[in-house]
Amino acid sequence: MRLSDLEQYDKITIQCHDNPDADTLASGYGLFCYFKSRAKEVSLVYCGRNRIQKSNLCLMVEKLKLPVEYIDIGGDGWMEVEGLLITVDCQYGSGNVTGLRAGNVAIIDHHQLDREAIPMCVINPNLGSCATLVWKLLLEEGFDIDSDAYLGTALYYGLYTDTNQFSELYNPLDMDMRESVNADKGLITLFRNSNISLKELEIAGIALIRYSYNDDYEFAVIKAQPCDPNILGLISDFLLQVDAIKTCAVFNEVNDGFKFSVRSCIREVNASELAEFLAEGIGSGGGHYEKAGGFISRKLYEEKYPTLHSEGYFNNRMTEYFDSYELIYADEYEADTGAMQRYVKRRIPMGYVKLDELLPVETPVTIRTMKGDIDMRIEEDLYVIIDMKGEINAVCGRKFRQRYQPLGGGYGVEDYLETPDYIPVIKDRRNGRDMLLTDYARACVPEEDEKIYAKPLERGVKVFSSDDRNNYMHGRAGDYLAIRCDDRHDIYVVAKELFSKAYQCE
Ligand SMILES: [Mn+2]
Structure with missing residues (x-):
């Protein structure tokens, strides 16, 4: 589904989830701007028991002039909306969004699918924020984000808060969004410093004295009281300062599952990978080497571990992680090569790009892949190889000529990439310009002697x-x-x- 498919409706209601956070507000506002520009009768609303009160959100609504309206339909009341209802950063029918009634419903979200998919939906659970998804949808329609003075700041702040201040950011599209939108950094600083309340300070304090500690593996686990997810990051950052703690996980319950933060200060543990491990099969996780986080879906958790309480799960799973590998x-x-077989590398065609033909020598660039960013400077006679997973490998010309043989043909993405979730991009850091590496690739095969x-x-x-x-x-x-x-x-x-x-x- 694309946004233009929804233009068949003239009246459109965009609904944020109850107890709105910055991400749902930003995403809703992005859609609002789009449909407004298409001359639709559009409104941005939220329901639920509570009005927005967190000070950073009040500031966000005020300073970015978000046209969001609160609809009070009481405990058992209901309301019908005309035309189309879009739930944003949540899924129609889920527990965290009060059910408005509508004949036509669309969903735009980045959480795990909660129930059966409906025809009009875009759900991408791999993204750090729904704001990123909305940004992508807007770009697909050629919508100019800068046509609205506040939209860039809203989207940026939505991503910022949903990824624990960018520390739990792992999808390359999220990084693209962060770098490309125009955000008012002064306003972001203002929002950022109105972030926790005295009540949350207390939650963090109580959490800190209730740690469990594993002294074989030097990790700590904490379950915090329900609180805003960014408090988890704050607690785990603090916890890692303890000399005896080398890695930690801090989690709490949210509506539809568990949010968690992971930290590591040793090179033997990559926090991003540990976060993935903690959520394996029941959610999603990732981030950076030192800071990461994730989400576990309650539904999937209860199916897989019907009797295990959450503290038990996190402690066991952490131990399992440390037991699961040899260094x-x-x-x-x-x-002991006697116990191993000898193999020779097959000659599978791959892509290669001669970088100094693409950009001048000395240009600072970042190559972004699904696995992360690689910063480098363009050197004379430098090549990158693109393997079938879309991962890249930089080699000097001498090694390239030794190990690979150009095929003299073009490079078709479909022929050479197995699962192109994200095609590697090369960014010129001087001007922020992005190029798809595969657009400039040619085909080669490895020489036989490996x-x-x-x-x-x-x-x-x-x-x-x-x-x-x-x-x-x-x-x-x-x-x-x-x-x-x-x-x-x-x-x-x-x-x-x-x-x-x-x-x-x-
Ligand atoms: Mn979100």
Whole structure:
């Protein structure tokens, strides 16, 4: 569905969820601006027991002149809206949005699907904020975000609050939105510093004295009282300051599940990956190396763990995480290659871009992929290889000519990328201009001589290579541990699904 599909309706009501937060208000306002520009009779509303009272939200409504109206329909009352009803940052029929009645309903949201999908909906649970989704929908229609003086600031603030001050931001589209909108930084600073109430200060204080601690793995877990999710980030940042605590998770219950924040200060634990692990199969999580967060859906949790209480779940799952892998430091690891098979890399076509043909030497760029950002400067004779997962790998010209052979043909995204959720983008940091790397790619194949020893992993590993001191490669049971035959300390992990496609027995 696109926004223009909804233009068949002349009367449109946009409904935020009850107890609105900055994200639902920003998203609603984005839609409001759009339909207004299409000369629709449009209103932005919310219901529920409480009016907006949090001081940052009152400021947001006032300073950004948000035309949001409160509809009081009482406990058992109901109201019918004419034309089209759009619920934004929530799903029609869910517990957190008081049911207005309408003949035609659309949903625009970034939470996990709560019930059956309806025909008119756009739901993308991988995004950090609904504001990002609305931004994308607006761009798809060619709508000029800057045509409204406040919209950029609203969208930016929506993302800011929904990702714990950008610290739990992990989707590349979210990053694109943050960088491209015009936000009034003075107003953002004002909103940001009106963020917690005295009551929340107390919640944070009580939470801090109720930690549980695991001294084998040096982690702490806290369940906080119901509170605004950004308080979780605040508590976990503080908790990590404790010398005995190397990683932590802080969570609480929200309407439809659990929100959580994760922090890590050791290189052996990537907070983003730990957050993903905590939400695996029942929600979504991610973020950065040191700060991350996520959401667990109550419905999925109760199906999977009908009798386990939430503190038990978080503590067990943290322990499971630490039990689930072995640490491999590549430069000192002595592999038992006798127990491994020899394989040779198949010659699968991939994409490559010669970067100095794309941008002048010395240009600072960021290459953004689904796995994260890579900052670099364009160098002479520098290449990037785009693998079938859309991940990129920078190589110098000498290595490129040694290891790859250009095919002399073009590069079709459909032919070479397996699941293009997000196509790698190269950003020129001098002017913020984005280019899709695949638009400039040509095809190549690896030379035949890459030989490895490999074996399927029985349990997880984290491989620390000597090239990159700060990151690790994570493998799970079933993935393959690979060691280059010509360099026993060049150790890496190949995902299970990729291995048989990329390697064959020698
Ligand atoms: Mn949201």
